Amino acid sequence: MKAEILKLLKATPDFVSGQQLCEGLGVSRTAVWKAIRQLEEEGYVIEAVRNKGYRLTSSPDVLTAPELKSVLTSRWLGGELTCLYETDSTNNQARRLAEEGAPEGTMVVADCQTAGKGRRGRNWASPHGAGIWMSFVLRPALAPVQASMLTLVAGMAVVSGIRQAVGLESMIKWPNDAVVRGKKICGILTEMSTEEDSIRHVVVGIGINVNTKDFPEELAPTATSLSLELGRPLKRAPVIAAVAEQFETYYGRFLEKGDMTEFMEEYNRMLANRDREVCVLDPAGTYRGTALGIDREGSLLVKKEDGSLASVISGEVSVRGIYGYV
Amino acid sequence: MKAEILKLLKATPDFVSGQQLCEGLGVSRTAVWKAIRQLEEEGYVIEAVRNKGYRLTSSPDVLTAPELKSVLTSRWLGGELTCLYETDSTNNQARRLAEEGAPEGTMVVADCQTAGKGRRGRNWASPHGAGIWMSFVLRPALAPVQASMLTLVAGMAVVSGIRQAVGLESMIKWPNDAVVRGKKICGILTEMSTEEDSIRHVVVGIGINVNTKDFPEELAPTATSLSLELGRPLKRAPVIAAVAEQFETYYGRFLEKGDMTEFMEEYNRMLANRDREVCVLDPAGTYRGTALGIDREGSLLVKKEDGSLASVISGEVSVRGIYGYV
Known part of the structure; x- marks a missing residue:
């Protein structure tokens, strides 16, 4: 219910009356009041004025299920949503869920990864609040050999999603990274489980540096974050929503042919x-x-x-x- | 210790003295006596004669860790061994172990599978005592696209192992089955988990009909078992040991080139x-x-x-x- 309240509050710049909320959600005034109190405890600033109702004046940069559900615009991606304050790696968590039967579109988001993974077994620094660490479970009807192209599809979704959400132009460093001015802003890691020549599931992991201010000395020359590039702190949820929406679209188009024929021009324009x-x-x-x-x-x-x-x-x-x- | 006692007893057609067993294993007479008692409870018939010692006169057809360890001749395959009275599917169990970090060569054997898997999601009947239902965890340094050949490598190991253990000639029905007189005696199911373009693990599952007497009506024309072909009941453990030994050899040779170049002639001779x-x-x-x-x-x-x-x-x-x- 908190997600629905947030959605209604975010959709209305003006006050939303308590009655509207109750009727819209089919719950009691007390239930609405309790949910508002909980949201305030989580960092949302909600103005409450007698006879006018509630107005959201500020949202915290949290990656909770209500916050994400209130901003997600994808149709099926994130339909199953797991938000974690901390996990070893969202790819590992998504893989565990996939093994238990999680459906296509299951999304795992974590505020922090204690064992974030990069390519070739490298570590991926994923501290609290600094970035987007998320993974999608997919079950495409493709041959295993086609699945590596999903990394490229995700790259296009990241570049388009970042542009849509915050207006920053990034480019793809083939095959796994997105960069801004040559510095890495995003890494993508695709895992797969197969049975003979069919795919059981694919996990696409996306890490985006959002509010990172300082990188370790060895990474500083080659890494950047959205906030360093734009000169202001950013909320992560809208970026997640934009990347998810873009991924859903690109993925749907990709499945039609199962190769990059339709995307070659577009991809190559994004190619650093x-x-x-x-x-x-x-x-x-x-x-x-x-x-x-x-x-x-x-x-x-x-x-x-x-x-x-x-x-x-x-x-x-x-x-x-x-x-x-x- | 039971495995070592069994090994010593099996290696000696004559009596083995209690003292030999104690000294060979570095344990007390009481410990040996207790282990012998346990083996008898599991179905081993062990003659015990004062001043002579122990003599194994008959082994049951059980797939326990001591029994398998006493017969396995492979160097690393089965080094980690999980024997289950019942499991959903040995491939599932091996995959779970692999996800937890089980090393190359981990072997899972079950007396019965409640959800045995065939190709294309088909069911594989795996009742108690009737066959060999086993899976190997492998971590080859290959590209994912090469892994499908491991099914062919396993096919050669099955045909050679069956020949070695019981003298029966079977052939390979490309790509996943072994047959005798055109009837299926074995199915192979290979699963894989990848991360980008490297293999995290491969699970090779092998199902061999050993003592199956009756197949369901729809399978009867196309399925057979070792015992139906040979006209006598068979012990499963020696067949497992022979297939594992053969697999280890073929797999080692396969890894040298990573393709079937060295095997084409041999494979094609086995090809039904x-x-x-x-x-x-x-x-x-x-x-x-x-x-x-x-x-x-x-x-x-x-x-x-x-x-x-x-x-x-x-x-x-x-x-x-x-x-x-x-």
């Missing part, structure tokens, strides 16, 4: 590596070239210095920019 | 479908042809009626024999 000189750290031998963009399977096409084309498969190699951080 | 007319149920259109054998990626090469070659990827299609059951 595009037309840049890159160094491909292939286990078989490092080489330089120019990144041209992705192909329909999501591989990165690189024009080598000898003019030949290489198709770089995610995971096989690392791609490093030569100029700047991208 | 080879040179047979098959019907390929491709979602894009059913067609007939002759199965030639696997290629180095483990796909089945089929020569179509028009003379062209098709490479059939596991999971994409079903392959049905036209004559007989294979």
Whole structure:
């Protein structure tokens, strides 16, 4: 009920009468009053004026289920929603829920990860309040080999969602990151469980640095946050809602063909590596070239210095920019 | 300790003195006596003669940890061993253990599965005492796309293990089954968990019909068991030990190249479908042809009626024999 009250209060810049709330939700005045009191305890500032009703004047930056449900605009993503104050990693938690049968669209959000994961087993710093640490459970009717493209789909959703929510332009660093001015603002980690040649579930994890002020010395040159870029603190819930809405749309379009055919142009416009000189750290031998963009399977096409084309498969190699951080 | 006592007793056709057992295991006579009593309670028949010692005259067909440990000859497979009287499915149990960090080589064996799984979500009947229902946890340093070949590797191990343990010739029905005279005697189900482009774990599940006497009417024409084929009841533990030993060898060889190059000839000799007319149920259109054998990626090469070659990827299609059951 708190989610519905928040939704109504957020939808109305003016006062909402107690009677409207009671009738809208089909509950008693006492129930509404109790829920308002609880919301105030959680940090919401709600003006209450006799004969006028309630008005929300300020929301805290909390990632509770009522707060998220009051802002989510996705149709099915987040239909099952788990909000945790702290967890080891939202991917781990989402995987545990998926193993127990959690449906497609289950969303796990945590205020803090004690063992946040990056790519290749790296640690991902995820302190309280500093960012968005969330994971989606998906059950696409795809072959396992197609699932790696979901990382690219999530990348587009992050770039579009950040633009929609806070107006900041970010770009994709193929395959797993989003960057602003060459500095990492988001990482994506996709896990999968298969049975023979069918997917049991996929977990897409998204970490976005939102209010991080200070990065450890070794990360400072290559990492940034939304608030550092915009010069003001930000609320995380609206960013989550925008990324979720965008993901739902991109994912739906992706499932139609199961490859990146429809997205190549759009993805390549978002691609920070595009037309840049890159160094491909292939286990078989490092080489330089120019990144041209992705192909329909999501591989990165690189024009080598000898003019030949290489198709770089995610995971096989690392791609490093030569100029700047991208 | 029961496993060590069993091992010593099994290694000696004659009597083993109590003193030998005590010294061999570094325990007291009372401890040996107690263990012998427990073994007798579990169904072992152990002759005890004053001044001579103990002699094992008969073993029950039980799948307990002491029994399996006393017969396993694999070096690392089964190093961690979970024996269950009943479980939902050994693949599920192995997956749960893998999620908790179980190491490569963890083996799960159950006397009965209440929810045994076949391919494509089908049920696999797994009653008490009737068969081998077991799963291995593997953590190979392979790309996810290579893991589907582990089903083929397991198929070779099953055919070789059955031959080694009971002298029966079976063949592989590509990709997931072993058959005798065209009737299914074994099914293999491989599951995987990945993180980006690396494998977290693979679970290979193997179900072998050993002492099944009666199959349900709908399965009777297409299923058989080792004991139906050989005309006598069989002990399951030695078959498990032989399949595990064979799997360990084939798996080690497979990891060297990560594909089927080294196995193509051997695999194709075991292949029931080879040179047979098959019907390929491709979602894009059913067609007939002759199965030639696997290629180095483990796909089945089929020569179509028009003379062209098709490479059939596991999971994409079903392959049905036209004559007989294979």
